Amino acid sequence: MATEMGGEKRNTVETFFIVTLFVWLGSVCFQILFNKRSELVSVIAGSLFYQTSNSLVRFFFSTQKDPLFVNTSVSLLHSLVTSASVSFILFRELLTNGSSGMFDHSQLVENTWPWAFEALSFSCGYFAYDQWDMLRYRLYSGWIPSILVHHLVLLICFTLALYRNVTINYLILTLICELHSIFLHVRKVRRMAGFRNAKSTLVKIEWFLNWFTFFVARSAPHILITTKLIRDAHKFEKGVELPLALFGMAGMNLLNIGLGLDLFKACKRERKFQQRNIHDHRE
Template sequence: MSISMPLFDHQRNYKIKPNLQTLDKASAMAGHQHRLQKKNDTGAFFFFMATLVMWAVSVFFEILFNNRTELFPLLTGFCFYQLANWICRNFISRDPLLVNTCVSLLHSALTSASVVFILLNRLISNGWDELFEHSQLVKATWPWAYSALCISCGYFAYDQLDMLLYGLYSGWIPSILLHHFILLGCFTLALYRNVTINYLILTLICELHSIFLHVRKVRRMAGFRDSSSKFVKMEWFLNMVTFFLARLLSHLLITIKLVKDAAKFEKGVELPLALLGMAGMNLLNVFLGVDILKAFRRERNRNNRHES
């Protein structure tokens, strides 16, 4: 929220009201230009943009030349979240980071709901017996699972592009870009070969935790940082619980399941790709957990200093 301050013209001795909308746009543009400067600092922009372009060419080739019409939800997902980005940018804020976070929050909420719906529908239809059976996870595809995976894959492509265009990353090897790179590779190959779809749907249960990550970012950008409030305490509680259950533990159990059923996989790229993808995800989860603990301690220490 912009704060109006009167400006004085000493010669005419009257107040001149600044154009707040112009100031807001100028501030957002200045921050945008600063983030764009990061592109020239490392080769991350060129590498990840090149891989994203190659991914897009591959998708269009599959749809246009191999007649893979079942991949249309992938393009629909990309366009849907790009539209959500445009709406946020024009009606909520022009700050690229806030816009990106709002769209990410939307994705986490919709994906979590879709994954829970798919799992509950499968449980009601078949019960627990076949839910985690190897052939079900690798060869079969639960109702709506393929489309849900396509839409999420489209989102990760949109988000990768948005972060690259607006410089929403840092470091020589940005973890967020690497995360999306791994997901796009694993998800797209699985969609092309129509294998391990259900495995990947299970990995998306981590979006339950992402909801609270994005809620925290939006809250802080809105200026609400009172860590002693009940809302913030509840948010942190849900953040920690869902991180452990929906992200750390679930991905670890999926990795153990893959290793346990390794002999059941046919020869090919499915098992090596799945193990490599989960290894990358588990490593990134560890880094994320460290960052969450550091953020929690910073907020708690800041609140203790204010109270003293």
């Protein structure tokens, strides 16, 4: 089975992700138009914002039209916007109500911090845009691409939470990992721009921040959130919230392990490349 898109044949797996994306879009539009959920317009606004950003990057960087460069640049923008939004939401909540009770079960599951719904909606829109951009330009690898599975799981978790208006604060906490994503995307853009001097002070600082935020902003928060979910499992009402949350966090933790291994290999590879260049230069 295959379908035509952009003049190229699409296999069954790709078709599956395209269909699920359109089903998701139809579901969001149905909620907005027929269930009068006007607050979900921010999901569509998020998708349009990042798609427009994609077009602007292509326009202003006319000499660099590589789809991967454009996609990574927009991903960097998303990480910056989301990190700033999440930091603002958490800092505001801390100043307003203090740390006591901020991470209480009822606060994380039943309540929603100011601006948290909008921030989650906007980020949900980004993942839909990014899924489409990756499918359109085939910016993935593998028979069952982990990045497409990751985006699909996030879309399901985020959208169901927005529909039911529950666990919004939990999901905002998971987005702290975008602080680390900033340096992942910076590294990728830097390498695509041809700057690979591992001995450079800026590159060393970048690697330090990459590893620091990997542990502090990605691994540790996700482990703590998973632990919190398990400890508070008995406090959840019967329904899909707890299984979906545990499934989503299990997936994120597994992806973090894979990401950590990839970072370690990349770090070793860059050092070896630099050492080889120095050796060749001396000869």
